[in-house]
Amino acid sequence: MHRRKFLSAIGLTAAVAQFGCAPKVSRTGGGRRRLRSAGIQLYSLRDDARRDLEGTLADIAAIGYKDVELLGSMDNFGMPPARLREVLDRNGLRAPSTHVSGGALDNLQKQLDDAQTLGHQYIVVASLPIEGQRTLDDYRRWADRLNEAGQRARSRGVWIGFHNHANDLAVIDGLVPYDVLVERTDPAAVRHQLDTGNTAMAGRDPRDYLRRYGARYWLFHIKDVPRLGAASDTELGNGFIDFRALLASIENIDEKLLFVEQETYPGVPVDSLRRDYEYITKLEF
Known part of the structure; x- marks a missing residue:
């Protein structure tokens, strides 16, 4: 093995060991692919987590989820980082x-310390x-802030990302502000998270954004909506989004992070998240 390839292999092994980004896709008998596992955005079970975070994480693991996207935005429901890491590991x-x-x-320093x-x-x-009222200049300023934070984060081996909401795709002065932000952010400092449901809620097909900015997306929220432009979501497979086509169009999917997210439910939230997991991991694409 050439030295460069050897060092690259070492780097990949280290990344897998630290972040758990082992290949998530297996081949089926018919030559198609299927996700072997999926992650979950903890906001999906926010009420359960608020009552009992440890029990909720145990429920998540029992379903089969391997990765959890945490909620630093909600202070992880008051659990200190070291204690939370113990619960995750257990x-x-x-x-x-x-x-x-x-x-x-x-x-940002605290965020980077917690990330470690x-x-x-x-x-x-x-x-x-x-x-x-939002302006295009607001999005330009935030793109610059993300770039600055991203450059600092890279020195610690962490990426800064941005997650879209439906209102980010509402046209301002003839332009989509989200597009302005994505195009102004530096791919060497900032990676983007495409929320499939939020994009569809804005009346746009998430696959169109994959075609436009596919190389910029390293994380995904896998969320379904009853119809294009709907104001709420639904269980995976019950709505508008063609997830077979969407997953097939994600470049280098083994390297990406996919988190199931559902915010509204017909019944018990954990039951919906179990059905979501079964759907997305059984789907061939």
Whole structure:
């Protein structure tokens, strides 16, 4: 093996060991692919977690989820990082990503320290704290902030990410502000998280965004909606999004992080998240 390839292999092995990003895809008998595991965004079980975070994480592991995207934006329900890491480890769970508020970048050092404790590869800004009427300049300023934070985070081996909401895709002065932000952020400092449901809630097909910015997306929220432009979500497979086509269009899917997210439920939340897991891990694409 050439030295460069050898060092690359060492780096990949180290990344897998630290962040748990082992290949998530297996081949079926018919030559198609299938996810061997999936992650979950903890917001999906926020009420359960608020009552009993340890029990909720145990429920998540029992379903089969391996990765959890935590909620730094909700202070992880008051559990200190070291204690939370113990609970995750005990349940065989990894936390390669967390959501934080935009204001958390004001104390980036703490976020990076917590990321080291919890094993985060990504610190994702969940939404932009823009008050009043939004402007394109707001998104330009936030792109610059993300770039600056991302450059600092890379020195610690962590990525800054950005997660879209439906309102980020509402046209301002003839332009989509989300597009302005994505194109202004530096791919060497910032990676993006495509929320399939939020994109569809904005009346846009998430596959169109994959075609446009596929190389920028390293994380995904796998969320379904009853119809294009709907104001709420539904269980995976019951709605508008063609997940077979969507998963097939994600480049280098083994390297990406996919988190199931459902915010509204027809019954018991954990039952919906169990059905979501079964659907997405049995789907051939």
